[in-house]
Amino acid sequence: MEVDFGPLAKAGSIMGSGGMIVLSEEDCMVDISKFYLTFTQEESCGKCTPCREGTTRMLEILEKVTSGKGEMSDLDRLERLAKLCQQTSLCGLGRAAPNPILSSLKHFREEYVEHIVDKKCAAKKCVALIKYEISADTCIGCTVCAPNCPTECTTGTRKEVHVIDQDRCVKCGQCFEVCRFDAVERV
Amino acid sequence: MIDKMINLTIDGDPLQVPAGTTVLKAAEKLGINIPRLCYHPNLSIEGACRVCVTQVKGFNHFLTACSQEVWEGMEVQTNSPEIRQARRDIVELLLDNHPRDCQTCERDGNCELQKQAYRLGVRERIFNGERKRFPVEDSGQSVIRTPEKCILCGRCVRVCSEVQGVSNLSQHGRGFHTVVGPANLSNMDDSVCIQCGQCVAVCPTAAFLEKDHTERVWEALAMPRDVKHVVVQVAPAIRATIGEAFGLPMGTPVTGKLVTALRRMGFDEVFDTNYSADLTIIEEATEFLSRVQKGENLPLLTSCSPGWVNFLEKFYPEMIKHTSSCKSPMQMLSTLIKTYYAEKKGLDPKDVYVVGIMPCVAKKFEAGRPEQAMEDGMPYTDAVLTTRELAWMIKSYGIDFVNLPDGEFDRPLGISSGAADIFGATGGVMEAALRTAAVKLTGDELGPLVFEEVRGVTGLKETTLRINGMDINIAVSNGLTNAKHILEAVKHGDKQYHLIEIMACPGGCIMGGGQPYPPLDHDPLDPETARIRAKALYDIDAKKQLRRSHENPAIEHLYAEFLGEPNGEKAHKLLHTHYEARMPRGIR
Ligand code: SF4
Numbered sequence A: 001m002e003v004d005f006g007p008l009a010k011a012g013s014i015m016g017s018g019g020m021i022v023l024s025e026e027d028c029m030v031d032i033s034k035f036y037l038t039f040t041q042e043e044s045c046g047k048c049t050p051c052r053e054g055t056t057r058m059l060e061i062l063e064k065v066t067s068g069k070g071e072m073s074d075l076d077r078l079e080r081l082a083k084l085c086q087q088t089s090l091c092g093l094g095r096a097a098p099n100p101i102l103s104s105l106k107h108f109r110e111e112y113v114e115h116i117v118d119k120k121c122a123a124k125k126c127v128a129l130i131k132y133e134i135s136a137d138t139c140i141g142c143t144v145c146a147p148n149c150p151t152e153c154t155t156g157t158r159k160e161v162h163v164i165d166q167d168r169c170v171k172c173g174q175c176f177e178v179c180r181f182d183a184v185e186r187v
Numbered sequence B: 001m002i003d004k005m006i007n008l009t010i011d012g013d014p015l016q017v018p019a020g021t022t023v024l025k026a027a028e029k030l031g032i033n034i035p036r037l038c039y040h041p042n043l044s045i046e047g048a049c050r051v052c053v054t055q056v057k058g059f060n061h062f063l064t065a066c067s068q069e070v071w072e073g074m075e076v077q078t079n080s081p082e083i084r085q086a087r088r089d090i091v092e093l094l095l096d097n098h099p100r101d102c103q104t105c106e107r108d109g110n111c112e113l114q115k116q117a118y119r120l121g122v123r124e125r126i127f128n129g130e131r132k133r134f135p136v137e138d139s140g141q142s143v144i145r146t147p148e149k150c151i152l153c154g155r156c157v158r159v160c161s162e163v164q165g166v167s168n169l170s171q172h173g174r175g176f177h178t179v180v181g182p183a184n185l186s187n188m189d190d191s192v193c194i195q196c197g198q199c200v201a202v203c204p205t206a207a208f209l210e211k212d213h214t215e216r217v218w219e220a221l222a223m224p225r226d227v228k229h230v231v232v233q234v235a236p237a238i239r240a241t242i243g244e245a246f247g248l249p250m251g252t253p254v255t256g257k258l259v260t261a262l263r264r265m266g267f268d269e270v271f272d273t274n275y276s277a278d279l280t281i282i283e284e285a286t287e288f289l290s291r292v293q294k295g296e297n298l299p300l301l302t303s304c305s306p307g308w309v310n311f312l313e314k315f316y317p318e319m320i321k322h323t324s325s326c327k328s329p330m331q332m333l334s335t336l337i338k339t340y341y342a343e344k345k346g347l348d349p350k351d352v353y354v355v356g357i358m359p360c361v362a363k364k365f366e367a368g369r370p371e372q373a374m375e376d377g378m379p380y381t382d383a384v385l386t387t388r389e390l391a392w393m394i395k396s397y398g399i400d401f402v403n404l405p406d407g408e409f410d411r412p413l414g415i416s417s418g419a420a421d422i423f424g425a426t427g428g429v430m431e432a433a434l435r436t437a438a439v440k441l442t443g444d445e446l447g448p449l450v451f452e453e454v455r456g457v458t459g460l461k462e463t464t465l466r467i468n469g470m471d472i473n474i475a476v477s478n479g480l481t482n483a484k485h486i487l488e489a490v491k492h493g494d495k496q497y498h499l500i501e502i503m504a505c506p507g508g509c510i511m512g513g514g515q516p517y518p519p520l521d522h523d524p525l526d527p528e529t530a531r532i533r534a535k536a537l538y539d540i541d542a543k544k545q546l547r548r549s550h551e552n553p554a555i556e557h558l559y560a561e562f563l564g565e566p567n568g569e570k571a572h573k574l575l576h577t578h579y580e581a582r583m584p585r586g587i588r
């Protein structure tokens, strides 16, 4: 794609300040949309209805989807709000706020569907949709993970396979970071 | 200059309008009312609610009709499916962040948000979510704020600064957490608020309301007669407006029905604030003539509008010496009720309960002024009901107002001249004063009655009258932004006035902050409403036998029997007050 005003607009984007952010398969489009919307929702000055109320409602929907509680009808509501915000907001902030949502819904809709139907985040970015497990095959029982766990839910004795109590795990990822044998898996 | 004409089409219909016309106004020419919430014809354009969006050929986003001016060849759609959905969704978004409270809300049935939600077809909630939480601010004496019901249309902010020149209100915070209120979101009484209640009048919802006094009045009315003697007085402007609350056409005078309704409700005596309006004129005219003779402290500024008095104390304390020391007619009458009347009736003033029916929100604050209380701190006026509150009480009681027979005010505190009736309209106090002053200055008992120069609802009127070889420069203002112009001119010595009438509310008390909300197809503050309501008062005046305040026999009798001389010692003690500079907390 050519980087110019026209082609960018066609793809549902804008030139903005000219910056470009490169994302990969390891990024979750729903999470990215949420990230940008969090910014615009906070920056909304609050003067006009669609931006003030609309960004808040869209953010609520995205939070619902990324936490695995989404329903397919949420996508229609999201799209409807995004268009409303784009078409009726008073200034450029509100009009551009839903761009990430609209273009990701257009080009990466399947990612949203995956979050809603399969309750899965392929990029493993949406914390509510992932869990940490210790592989019985790889864990050598080095015990490093256990003292690093803030909720003390990683347990096991020396030289034996450790386990995570899923009910108490807050998904902080500490064990994942500290395990030198890659025995902790994000699934 | 002939306006350049612009051709456009609205929903396919061609039309021509002058350049500079907005789409909203152009559509009105075709008989199409585009929905609106933040728009108000008397205020600057805000463009905040976005309910008035329209589709214009060539644009991907929608344009707001209230702010968009027409251009040659413009093609507007006001009712396409996309527009219908957008408007519906915008109103739903407002409702989603609003308490679901209609059944228990003061504005139920007369709320613009409710009206638009119904009109635009919001029949279900599809975007529901968290809503903002703010406490109710009801510690003030006149105006209470319920921010959860605020839809951030900004009308109150604009009326307070543009019409009243007070600028007490602004938006605080940002985004979803925006809230409207005075600086530091302080208590209204501690802010620069002058309690005029115009924010209440223009608010489309119940986010601003007057402080409720109905409950205490019900309680007083329910007390045994020998424990509480409950007396009511009715301000001039009420008789011209309360009929609207019962579906009568605007400008229907209902004095007689009002008296009957109050009797049915159980008030022991029904008195007329008109009586003390006449008394005000005697006291004020005497004050005026003595200042003219001595040539000191001119101009004299009227003092019957408590909204204006608050403004004086907070913004123009240097003008205090110019301001008449007369209490407002309400306070004069309440004072007489608890002194003169109580004495005559052999009642202990403690057992007398005085209720004022007022067009005014500021009178609630005035009633509580400590310097206007009795020696033991008891207020002269115990409760002040706005026109709206009384209308609600009458409905709540179940009184069939429209079909009531006419009653008459009780005597003697119910006798009045036509000069008193017109107190309710801007220019009325001036005209009433001039009627009496002209007679006093010329000695001609048949002096002029009608002073056309001071009639009409424009914000600022000034003229020079020649009375008995003397030029009298007068000015009449309503809406405090207009008062500011005059006060600045006086301060800087640009103008030499003798007498200035100032009313806080735009149009005078007929448009007071406590008057009935207009029907939903009218805008609050509409000058046409003011004109019609004022006409009702002038018509009542024209039909009266007595036209000049000093001709009121009951007033003559009051001086002979009780007060002594106008401006005399007793009159001064009871009927006059004093003012002091009152800086809002934090500025002192
Ligand atoms: S669109 Fe602009 S004006 Fe409207 S709330 Fe957002 S930032 Fe404010």
Ligand code: SF4
Pocket: A132, A148, A149, A150, A151, A152, A153, A154, A164, A168, A169, A170, A171, A172, A173, A174, A175, A176
């Ligand atoms: S992710 Fe955090 S909370 Fe969960 S087991 Fe690992 S260290 Fe403990």
Ligand code: SF4
Pocket: B098, B099, B100, B101, B102, B103, B105, B106, B107, B108, B109, B111, B112, B113, B114, B149, B204, B205, B206, B207
């Ligand atoms: S302000 Fe209007 S919409 Fe809100 S609760 Fe009251 S009546 Fe209902």
Ligand code: SF4
Pocket: B143, B156, B159, B160, B164, B166, B167, B168, B169, B192, B193, B194, B195, B196, B197, B198, B199, B200
């Ligand atoms: S009562 Fe009057 S002065 Fe006070 S905030 Fe409302 S409009 Fe402003």
Ligand code: SF4
Pocket: B149, B150, B151, B152, B153, B154, B155, B156, B157, B180, B199, B202, B203, B204, B205, B207, B208
């Ligand atoms: S308080 Fe009323 S008038 Fe003021 S912004 Fe809120 S809704 Fe509008």
Ligand code: SF4
Pocket: B196, B304, B305, B306, B307, B308, B359, B360, B361, B362, B363, B503, B504, B505, B508, B509, B510, B511, B512, B513, B514
């Ligand atoms: S103009 Fe009338 S209604 Fe308004 S503040 Fe003054 S007395 Fe009250």
Ligand code: FES
Pocket: B035, B036, B037, B038, B039, B046, B047, B048, B049, B050, B051, B052, B053, B064, B065, B066, B067
């Ligand atoms: S009425 Fe036009 S934006 Fe509110």
